[in-house]
Amino acid sequence: xxxxxxxxxxxxxxxxxxxxxxxxxxxxxxxxxxxxxxxxxxxxxxxxxxxxxxxxxxxxxxxxxxxxxxxxxxxxxxxxxxxxxxxxxxxxxxxxxxxxxxxxxxxxxxxxxxxxxxxxxxxxxxxxxxxxxxxxxxxxxxxxxxxxxxxxxxxxxxxxxxxxxxxxxxxxxxxxxxxxxxxxxxxxxxxxxxxxxxxxxxxxxxxxxxxxxxxxxxxxxxxxxxxxxxxxxxxxxxxxxxxxxxxxxxxxxxxxxxxxxxxxxxxxxxxxxxxxxxxxxxxxxxxxxxxxxxxxxxxxxxxxxxxxxxxxxxxxxxxxxxxxxxxxxxxxxxxxxxxxxxxxxxxxxxxxxxxxxxxxxxxxxxxxxxxxxxxxxxxxxxxxxxxxxxxxxxxxxxxxxxxxxxxxxxxxxxxxxxxxxxxxxxxxxxxxxxxxxxxxxxxxxxxxxxxxxxxxxxxxxxxxxxxxxxxxxxxxxxxxxxxxxxxxxxxxxxxxxxxxxxxx
Amino acid sequence: xxxxxxxxxxxxxxxxxxxxxxxxxxxxxxxxxxxxxxxxxxxxxxxxxxxxxxxxxxxxxxxxxxxxxxxxxxxxxxxxxxxxxxxxxxxxxxxxxxxxxxxxxxxxxxxxxxxxxxxxxxxxxxxxxxxxxxxxxxxxxxxxxxxxxxxxxxxxxxxxxxxxxxxxxxxxxxxxxxxxxxxxxxxxxxxxxxxxxxxxxxxxxxxxxxxxxxxxxxxxxxxxxxxxxxxxxxxxxxxxxxxxxxxxxxxxxxxxxxxxxxxxxxxxxxxxxxxxxxxxxxxxxxxxxxxxxxxxxxxxxxxxxxxxxxxxxxxxxxxxxxxxxxxxxxxxxxxxxxxxxxxxxxxxxxxxxxxxxxxxxxxxxxxxxxxxxxxxx
Numbered sequence: 001x002x003x004x005x006x007x008x009x010x011x012x013x014x015x016x017x018x019x020x021x022x023x024x025x026x027x028x029x030x031x032x033x034x035x036x037x038x039x040x041x042x043x044x045x046x047x048x049x050x051x052x053x054x055x056x057x058x059x060x061x062x063x064x065x066x067x068x069x070x071x072x073x074x075x076x077x078x079x080x081x082x083x084x085x086x087x088x089x090x091x092x093x094x095x096x097x098x099x100x101x102x103x104x105x106x107x108x109x110x111x112x113x114x115x116x117x118x119x120x121x122x123x124x125x126x127x128x129x130x131x132x133x134x135x136x137x138x139x140x141x142x143x144x145x146x147x148x149x150x151x152x153x154x155x156x157x158x159x160x161x162x163x164x165x166x167x168x169x170x171x172x173x174x175x176x177x178x179x180x181x182x183x184x185x186x187x188x189x190x191x192x193x194x195x196x197x198x199x200x201x202x203x204x205x206x207x208x209x210x211x212x213x214x215x216x217x218x219x220x221x222x223x224x225x226x227x228x229x230x231x232x233x234x235x236x237x238x239x240x241x242x243x244x245x246x247x248x249x250x251x252x253x254x255x256x257x258x259x260x261x262x263x264x265x266x267x268x269x270x271x272x273x274x275x276x277x278x279x280x281x282x283x284x285x286x287x288x289x290x291x292x293x294x295x296x297x298x299x300x301x302x303x304x305x306x307x308x309x310x311x312x313x314x315x316x317x318x319x320x321x322x323x324x325x326x327x328x329x330x331x332x333x334x335x336x337x338x339x340x341x342x343x344x345x346x347x348x349x350x351x352x353x354x355x356x357x358x359x360x361x362x363x364x365x366x367x368x369x370x371x372x373x374x375x376x377x378x379x380x381x382x383x384x385x386x387x388x389x390x391x392x393x394x395x396x397x398x399x400x401x402x403x404x405x406x407x408x409x410x411x412x413x414x415x416x417x418x419x420x421x422x423x424x425x426x427x428x429x430x431x432x433x434x435x436x437x438x439x440x441x442x443x444x445x446x447x448x449x450x451x452x453x454x455x456x457x458x459x460x461x462x463x464x465x466x467x468x469x470x471x472x473x474x475x476x477x478x479x480x481x482x483x484x485x486x487x488x489x490x491x492x493x494x495x496x497x498x499x500x501x502x503x504x
Numbered sequence: 505x506x507x508x509x510x511x512x513x514x515x516x517x518x519x520x521x522x523x524x525x526x527x528x529x530x531x532x533x534x535x536x537x538x539x540x541x542x543x544x545x546x547x548x549x550x551x552x553x554x555x556x557x558x559x560x561x562x563x564x565x566x567x568x569x570x571x572x573x574x575x576x577x578x579x580x581x582x583x584x585x586x587x588x589x590x591x592x593x594x595x596x597x598x599x600x601x602x603x604x605x606x607x608x609x610x611x612x613x614x615x616x617x618x619x620x621x622x623x624x625x626x627x628x629x630x631x632x633x634x635x636x637x638x639x640x641x642x643x644x645x646x647x648x649x650x651x652x653x654x655x656x657x658x659x660x661x662x663x664x665x666x667x668x669x670x671x672x673x674x675x676x677x678x679x680x681x682x683x684x685x686x687x688x689x690x691x692x693x694x695x696x697x698x699x700x701x702x703x704x705x706x707x708x709x710x711x712x713x714x715x716x717x718x719x720x721x722x723x724x725x726x727x728x729x730x731x732x733x734x735x736x737x738x739x740x741x742x743x744x745x746x747x748x749x750x751x752x753x754x755x756x757x758x759x760x761x762x763x764x765x766x767x768x769x770x771x772x773x774x775x776x777x778x779x780x781x782x783x784x785x786x787x788x789x790x791x792x793x794x795x796x797x798x799x800x801x802x803x804x805x806x807x808x809x810x811x812x813x814x815x816x817x818x819x820x821x822x823x824x825x826x827x828x829x830x831x832x833x834x835x836x837x838x839x840x841x842x843x844x845x846x847x848x849x850x851x852x853x854x855x856x857x858x859x860x861x862x863x864x865x866x867x868x869x870x871x872x873x874x875x876x877x878x879x880x881x
Contacts, residue, residue, distance in 0.1 A: 201846050201853035202874060221873065349873070355628075356873045361738065361767045362628060366657055366687070391841070391874030401847075462865055480854070495858035498865070 003090035006103045006132065007083040008123035009068075009075055012335035013251045013290065015119070015126025017103070019069040020080060022087030027063035035068030038076040047078075048085045050110035055160045060092040074333060076287060078107035079117040082136070085159060086166070097166055103127040104136035104162070112159035116140035121247070121254040124148045134174070136162055143262035144254060147179045147247065179263060183246050186265025190236035192229055195406040199393050203230050206388040206500055207344075208410050211237045212417035213479030214433035216321065216343040216383060218306065221390030222357045227346040230390070231302045234344055235267045236407035238300075239415050245298050248338065252297055256290050268299035270341075274308040278316050284328045288335050293320045296341035306345040307375040314380055317343070321383045343384065347376070357392050382468045385435060385476055386500045417482040434479045439471055446474040452494050459498050473497045511536035512586040513570035513577075516605040517708045520560050523720070526604045528552050530587065536604075540565065573709045582682055582709075583608045591615070599727040599753050603706035607682035610702040614675050615728070619793050620650040622729030622750070623667075624722075624743040625659025625736045626768050631870055631877040633659060633736035633769070636760060638666040640733065643786045645670025652677065652729045654721060655697070659735045659743070661690055664697060674701040675728060679721040681711035704728075722746040730793060731756035733783060737771035744771050747780070756792055758783045827859045835869065835876055842874045 003022045008015045031045040052059050066084055068075050082104050089095040105123060107115040120141040125148055127135050134152040137145050142155035152174040156162045164170045194204060203219060207230060210217045219227045241249070241264075249264040272281065272292045283291030292301060303309060320326045324340035350369040354360035364372075418433065424445065425431045437445060448456060460470055474489075476497035481489045515526055515536040532550050533539045544558050577584060585592050585606040593615040596602045608615075623641055625633060641651045641663040651667035653660040655676040667674035676697050680686045682705040685694040697703055706724060707717060722742055726732055726749035734757065737743035747757045759780040762769035776782055783789055824832060831845065839848050842860065846853050860876070863869050870877045 199843055202842050202857065205853045205857070356875070358630070358763075358766050358875070366627070366689070389873045391843075393843075459865055462867075492855065492858045495861045496854055499857040499861035499871075 001091050001093060003087040005083040005087045005090070005099055007080055007105045008103060008126055009073060009079075010119045010122060010255060011073065011333060012288075012337055013122055013255050013294075015123035016070075016073060017126060017130050018073070018075065018080070019067075020083040020087050021067040021069065022084065022091045023065045023067075024060050024062040024091045025065065029061055029063060031064045031066070033066045033068065035066075035071040036074045037068060037080075038074065040077050041068070041075050041080055044078060044081045044084055044108075047081050047108045047110060048088065051081075051085055051108040051112040051159050052088065054110065055112045055158075055163070057089060057094050057163075058092070060088065062092075064088065064091075077117060078115070079105040079119075079123075081108040082106040082114065082159070082162065086162065089163065095163060095166060097168075099166070101131075101133040102136065103132045103134070106136070106138040106141075106156070108159060114138040114156055114158055114162075118257040119255045120144045121147060121259075122251045124151065124153065125247070125251070127151060136165075136172075142175045143177060144250075144259065146175045146177045147182070147250065147263050149179070177262075179246075180243055182263050183241065183243060183265055186261065186263070187240060190233070190266070190407065191269075192233040193236055193407045194233050194410055195403045197226060197229055197233060198401045198403060200226055200230065200390060201404070203227075203388050203390045204404065204410075206386050207234055208237060208414065209476065209479050209483065209500070210234075210342065210344075210386055211239075211410075211414045212433075212483050213385075213421070213475065214342060214435040215385035215476065215479065216435070217345070217386045217388065218381070218384045219344070219346045219388055219390050220349055221346075222348060222355075222360070222392045223353045225390045225392045227390050228302075228304055231271075231300070231304075231344045231346065232269065233407065234302075234342075235269050235300055237410045237414055238267050238342075239411070239418055241265070241267060241298070249298055252290050252294055252337065256295065258295070266299075268296050269302060270296040270299070271302040271304060274303070274305050275310075276313060277310075278313050281313050282316050282320070282326055282328065283335075283337055284330065286330070288328050288330055288333065290337045291326070293317065293326055293339040293341060294337040297338045298340060299342075301341045301343050303343065303345040306347045307372050311375060311377070314375075315377065318379055318383065345384070348372075349389075359392065382472075385472050388500055413483055416485070417479065420482045420485070434475050434482070437475055437478075442471050442474050446478045446489060448474075448489055448494070451491055452489055455491055455494055459494075463498075463501070465501075469501065473501065476500060508535070508537060509584055509586075510567055510570050510574055511540050512584060512605050513573050513708075514540060514567050516706075517569045517573065518561065518564050521557060523603060523706070524601050525553070525557060527587075527601060530604060536586070540567075576683075576709055577607070580683065581609065583612055585612070593728060595620075595730075596724065596727045599723065601723070602727070603724065605706065607705045607707075607709070608702060609682055610698045611673065611700070612702060614650050614673055614702045617648075617650045617672070619648070620652050620675065620729050621789060622652040622725045622732040622746065623659065623663035624653060624725065624732060624734055624746045625663075625772075626738050626741055626743060627656050627658035627660075629658045629736045629768055630762075630766055631872060631875075632766075633760075633762070634662050635877065635879050637662045637735045640735070640760075640786055641666035641674070642670060644789070645672035645674065647786070647790065648672050649790070650675060652725050654679070654718075654725055654742075654746075655686075655690055655693065656742075657687055657690070661693055663735070664693060664701070668696055668700050676701065676703050677721050677724045677728070678703060678705040678707070678713075679717040680713035681705060681707050681709050683709055684712065686713040718742055719745050723749045726750040726753055726755060729755060731758060731789060733758045733760070733789065734772045734775055734780070735760050736762060736766075736769045737775075738768055739771045739774065741771050744775070747775060756781065756789075758789055760784070825862075827855075828863055831856065831859050831863065832868070835878065840876045842871065842876065845876075 005020045007018050007020050009018045049059050116138045121144050124145045128151040136154045139155045139157045145153040154172040155175050165172045253259045270292050281292045320339040326339045327336045349355040350364040351372050352363045355362040421433050477489045477493045480493040529539045544562050547558050587604050637659045645667035649672045651674045653663045664674045685691050722745045726746050732750040734743050750757050757780045759772045759775040760783050
């Protein structure tokens with residue numbers, strides 16, 4: 001008898017329904033898996049054999065053929081152990097029933113215990129999308145699976161429990177959680193609050209604008225001026241995650257095997273070390289995994305000491321910054337991972353770090369400084385709207401300062417500005433905030449009055465701006481006006497926007 | 505004359521024999537030609553030279569290089585001024601160890617001007633100092649004073665730039681061969697000085713800039729000047745060496761005072777401590793050299809007016825708005841950081857950024873790393 005059980009595989013961050021067909025034939029006893037299985041899948045033969053035997057069932061004494069369809073998709077991992085085992089029992093008539101509305105996956109141990117697998121969330125999401133009613137999965141994956149509403153998630157501890165359930169002997173209670181509540185619970189504390197950073201009003205303001213308009217930021221300043229702390233505090237002023245956004249981030253972390261809690265409750269803050277390779281920033285590998293740009297999806301990618309990064313690693317950033325996703329082609333598959341992140345970069349003004357700092361002596365030569373700055377290419381700089389200088393601060397002076405605004409206060413303003421942008425761009429597909437505006441949209445949405453135009457022309461001539469620089473100022477001015485709640489971009493908005501172009 | 509020059513060029517081209525020893529040779533044999541033709545015995549007989557030096561001179565007795573250099577200087581309009589020639593600057597004759605041969609390109613008449621002031625300073629100087637150097641050199645040049653500098657990055661080149669426009673013009677003394685532009689980034693300035701000012705070097709054609717050349721160059725800067733203004737210098741900097749040379753030569757040393765917190769001004773402040781004259785306006789320098797009548801005084805004052813109580817915009821059409829006026833009053837009142845303005849004026853940084861940007865575009869001030877620098881000191 002031919003058995004057909006549904007399971008799920010992964011392609012990029014999406015789950016793909018895989019049909020596990022098990023057939024028994026006469027011939028020399030053996031076990032063949034077809035459908036591009038990797039070693040992990042092929043090895044399931046021995047796990048399944050022992051698990052069936054050790055749970056009091058018989059392993060069929062026939063030639064076993066397992067087909068994983070669609071057959072042209074590479075299958076990997078141990079998640080097919082459970083469907084293969086069930087398929088074998090059905091094919092050998094030890095189990096009966098209609099399993100067409102059920103999806104299952106899980107790794108088996110030799111005594112039949114179910115072990116957790118990675119990528120549960122995208123698989124359950126795929127099951128729900130395809131109309132499956134229930135999913136049987138390992139006990140330890142239950143919370144991650146239960147985040148998805150509208151499908152019964154049935155956690156099982158071992159193979160015996162699954163068989164008993166399928167035979168109707170016992171019931172498994174569907175596991176349910178309130179994912180919204182889970183999200184809200186986790187969203188309370190951030191690592192650093194803006195009120196903890198004293199002084200640096202200019203940099204804080206720049207970050208507020210960045211958060212409001214989705215602009216990338218480059219902070220430049222001597223060591224110890226607080227660049228890293230500002231960057232760490234940045235996620236706390238970003239708009240709170242919606243459930244859909246949280247699910248999308250959780251999916252990526254689930255695939256990467258980096259999910260610590262059940263659901264990602266914070267916007268990710270990725271701060272990779274500057275020795276990282278092209279592959280680790282973009283994603284890839286023989287078995288493609290999401291890279292830093294995808295792990296920073298809907299959050300912040302913080303590149304500390306930007307000029308110290310390998311030049312090629314910085315150049316590969318350009319495409320995801322532009323497209324908000326990254327496509328990796330490998331022999332096995334072409335995968336697309338989302339990568340809509342905000343880039344916060346920091347650098348010193350010169351290799352020794354003290355250029356322009358009145359309290360220290362800079363020991364760099366002019367050439368060294370030029371070389372240092374030229375490590376960041378023009379095209380990358382063009383994609384960074386805000387450049388802000390973070391001066392060194394005097395500790396004694398700071399002690400007397402009153403704490404600044406809290407992240408909550410700033411976030412409120414950011415949310416309002418985002419709201420305005422959402423309404424403005426509701427008819428533009430794929431545009432959510434000002435930083436995404438293309439030149440033709442800038443002409444449409446960033447209209448200046450006569451006074452503003454005169455001013456910008458003067459700026460254009462005096463600062464010798466490039467075309468891109470011109471557009472950058474317009475986009476920034478739009479965001480600043482949005483923060484101000486103004487419909488029309490005023491002179492004061494333009495002027496402020498111009499002040500964030502230092503480092504040219 | 506042409507033959508003479510060949511020998512002068514030859515003497516200049518001899519390497520590994522110091523300028524000091526060449527001077528001694530000239531004192532004994534009178535002309536470069538005589539030195540060339542002198543036998544090793546004759547040189548030995550003077551008693552000033554070691555066997556090693558005599559050997560070195562003997563080894564290099566070949567005018568081939570000098571002849572090639574002669575063709576080159578004629579083609580490139582380089583003027584050679586040997587020591588003792590009537591066009592040799594009299595100021596240099598008096599210094600210790602004067603160069604045996606000067607290479608010049610440009611307006612050699614500048615060497616004969618009444619008053620020359622050297623302006624030196626650090627290569628990496630604060631924006632403040634750069635603005636001051638430019639303004640000072642401009643005013644000096646407009647008053648007819650020739651500004652002498654070393655064309656290095658920073659204060660030197662800015663001073664040369666400022667002086668180029670005025671009638672006093674500028675002399676740049678190089679630490680390399682006259683045909684070598686160092687630093688290479690100053691090519692434009694090099695060309696401009698050749699056109700309107702004067703390039704000067706004691707080093708043979710094609711000599712690369714060597715570390716040892718620069719202290720030697722500094723003695724010429726000091727020698728050509730009647731006084732040296734140190735705009736901003738670190739401790740142990742070339743500018744301080746120049747000031748030392750000037751003191752040795754009995755010249756006046758001036759320094760522009762800076763905040764004691766500015767690291768790059770430690771050297772110049774040290775000079776002040778040791779008794780250099782404090783300079784806050786060009787008049788302070790000029791009064792040591794020329795009788796200044798009332799009218800001229802006003803002229804100078806107008807040319808380099810210090811910041812007034814209430815700031816006045818330099819140009820009529822750049823009238824300041826009310827906000828800009830408030831910020832400028834605070835800035836000229838001594839608040840020179842953005843953070844400081846935020847605290848003092850109690851206004852949001854967003855607004856101040858906008859106002860400062862306006863002022864920056866009007867070229868009234870400059871903001872760098874939170875520090876505000878006035879461009880019209």
